[in-house]
Amino acid sequence: METDCTRDDAPVNAPAERTPPCAEPAPLPAGTRLLHIGPHKTGTTSIQGALFGAKDRMPAYGVEFPATSRHPMQAVLAACSRGGMIGDTTPTERHWEQLLEQVRATGARTSVISSEFFADAPDDATVERVVGQLGGDRVHVLVTLRPLARIMPSQWQQYVQNGLRMGYEDWLEHMLRKAPYEKPNPSFWRRHRHDRLIERWVRVVGADRVTVVVVDDRDREGLMRTFETLLGLPAHLLRPVPDTANRSLTLAETEMLRNLNKEFRGNGLPDELYSKLIRNGAVMHMKNACSPASHDVKISTPAWAVAAAAEIGAEMAGRITAMGVRVIGDPELLSAAPEPAARATAAEVRIAPEVAAQALYGALAAVAAAPPARAGGRGVHQTSSKELVKVLGRRCLERLRRH
Secondary structure (H helix, E strand, O other): OOOHHHOOOOOOOOOOEEEOOOOOOOOOOOOOEEEEOOOOOOOHHHHHHHHHHOOOOHHHHOEEOOOOOOOOHHHHHHHOOOOOOOOOOOOOHHHHHHHHHHHHOOOOOEEEEEOHHHHHOOOHHHHHHHHHHHOHHHEEEEEEEOOHHHHHHHHHHHHHOOOOOOOHHHHHHHHHOOOOOOOOOOHHHHHHOHHHHHHHHHHHHOHHHEEEEEOOOOOOOHHHHHHHHHHOOOOOOOOOOOOHHHOOOOHHHHHHHHHHHHHHHHOOOOHHHHHHHHHHHHHHHHHHHOOOOOOOOOOOOOHHHHHHHHHHHHHHHHHHHOOOOEEEOOHHHHHOOOOOOOOOOOHHHOOOHHHHHHHHHHHHHHHHOOOOOOOOOOOHHHOOHHHHHHHHHHHHHHHHHHO
């Protein structure tokens, strides 16, 4: 198997300090600025929602969440010199400065900043800048990891939600077998070659200020308990916050969107229209209105790719445990290989009519929805069907009267 792009022989440090899965990790010193860098698909949205939900209660225990939203994505994209999602407004340095002002306002108290987009920092200079501006020696980096075989299907469907047109198996071929393993998504290995990701941050802050948490999917709230302990919060202060907008798409939903992406690109429509009508219209409304049924087909990874991911995961685990960072959880989970599911038939991946209808309605509603400034900042998915129908009807009448 070709995996040149996923292998590295860079030197490592002393063996890691490993916290057994059953042991309580030691809390971080008071005044720490805990920087959670993801990467993507490792429980980031769940922990961000829980932290934001407890934002008003954490200060009683000396901990601040210095952000005005669950995820300060625009600020972090700007800090890491990354553009926004396809069709979205480009983040500016002002977004980052606003977050820095909020962090500085926490003073000597402990604070926590979380964004998976920190994992996209392109080079050591960017990492140095981020760490320096967030507090230098006060910064402690937290990395959350899951098995690569579980990340790959989730990450592919997320790329499809941002315009990707390539099918899953073809995408896997490019990521695992076709050098230089960067097309069509060069961000994938920057995020998910986890040993190299950790090395980039260790080079800046040192191994003693990096903690790696291996997420055990069997313990649904284990990550929240770990954050509570590290931050010195009481047990169960952090609670899950339902977020249907972040749910993964089923295989049928993803394939519908992927084919829509082909039509969209094939007709040369502008990116801004994709952002408004597709991602924040059709997809967002579909995810909020339709919960996956038990018989819906999930995205399954073929056996050859599962084996390749397990091999890479084992290699990454070995390198991470030798770096001298603190590891909480079982590194062997990183090489876990879930049993490959049976290949779905064409009939099994057909999208349900009601799901297609909700997606179509979401796109139509996006056209009708008032701009955020006139709608109190609400997106289409947060506006009731009754309100949207009224807006659409009013706009249609206005156009008829003009003619």
